[in-house]
Amino acid sequence: MKRVLIATEKPFAPVALEKITDVINRAGYKLDLLEKYKTKAELLAAVSTANALIVRSDLIDRDVLDAGKNLEIVVRAGAGYDNVDTSYAKERSVVVMNTPGQNSNAVAELAIGLAIYGIRGFFGGNSGGELRGRTLGLHGYGYVARNVHRIARAFGMNVKVYTRYSKAQASSEGLEVTASLEELYASSDVVSIHVPARGEHLKSVSMAVLKHLKEGAIIVNTARKEVINEDDLCRFMEDRIDVKYLSDIAPDCAAKMISDFEERCYFTPKKIGAQTEEANTNAGVAAAEQIVGFFANGDQTFRVNK
Template sequence: MKRVLIATEKPFAHSALSKISEVIRQSGYELHLLEKYQSKTELLEAVKSAEALIVRSDIVDREVLDAATDLKIVVRAGAGYDNVDTAYAKEKSVVVMNTPGQNSNAVAELAIGLAIYGIREFFSGKSGGELRGRTLGLHGYGYVARNVHRIARAFGMRVIVYTRYSKAQATSEGLEVASSLEELYALSDVVSIHVPARGEHLKSVSMDVLKHLKENAIIVNTARKEVIHEEDLCAFMEERTDVKYLSDITPDCAAVFAEKFAGRYYFTPKKIGAQTEEANTNAGVAAAEQIVSFFENDDRSFQVNK
């Protein structure tokens, strides 16, 4: 009997967990839960006998992988997987997967919500603006950005995109594709960031790009803090007092924002893009189904450490 561990410091919604459990148990597998754990020691103990592991934002590093001597597969219930040491997992012959697209609508709705919050002056009572007729620039065009595009069109926004890898997809949907990141930022009233925290995207939102932003622009980041060059962002916002920055990731330079940029930024208390019951269910069930498919059919369709 395969042993599956769900280790989540931030637990799945109850209804989501019920459906995840059903998939695992109907396959004849043994399910173990580690929720709201307080120390890494608890996780290290729990993974010792696990053959499959489902996590959310939980850190799966070398120490965890070394402790999990029977582990065959880790599935990150969500799109981003920078919390898993994929290279070391490959060395240990552990397959790592994610569940792309399952949280995308939830994150997209948050991105639009943050844009509204920013343009309406943080609901402070000051006279704000409207999204209709304004230009939304999508920095990246993956699953989340495509949902942002869908929602933004309903608001009557003009949507443009900069992407190196999904140009054909964007063009086929009638999107205007900017020739450079600098052009995207120069044309956009609202920029919504949707790129992973790896490779060329790390610190890609730098002064070289930011200096092209339109007057009174709003930056929305529901991706990762690592895609922002934080020193440049702080320096830029000090120069450009018209720009707002909203995110569901608190930056390392949050103290600078609090000291210098009051009324021009907002950070959610924790990362909440995927924190909906629907997203919980979609990602969690997908993770469970991928584990079953892997063990029963050697299906590695969503492997990210090939």
């Protein structure tokens, strides 16, 4: 009998856990649960008997993979998977998957919410602005950005995008695709960032791009802090007192930004883009179903460490 371990420092919502359990039980597998663990030793002990592992933002490094002697698959219930050592997992012949798209609406709604918070002056009581009629620039066009596009249209915004990999998709939906990232930033009132923290995207939001921002622009980052060149961002905001930066993940330079630009930056207390009951359930159930598909049919559709 296959053993599936759910190891989550931040547990799934009860309704999500109930549905995940149902998927695992119907497949005839044994479900083990490790929630709110305090030490790495607890995780290492629990994973030692697992054939499959479902995690959220939990760190799955070499130690965990070595401890999981029977481990065949790890599924990150969510889109980002930088918390899993995918290269070492491949060395160990462990398949790593994510669940793309399952939390995209939740993150998209937060991005629009942050844009509203920014344009209304952080709800400080002073006169603000409206999103209708303004231009939204999407930096990337994956699952989340597509949902941001859908919501922004309902607000009456003009939407354009810079993407290297989804040009056909964006064009087919009537979006203007800019020729460069600089052009996107130069022509957008609100820029919403939706690229992964890897490869060419690392620190891609640098001074070379930021200097093109139009007056009064708002940057919303619900992606990862690593896509921002933080030194450049701080220097830029010192010079451009008209720009605001809002994110659901505090940068490493958060203390300086809050001290120097208190009225122009905002960070949620923790990363909350996917923190809704609906997204929690969707991602957890998808993770369980992908494990069943992998063991039953060898399905590796969402494998990220090929």
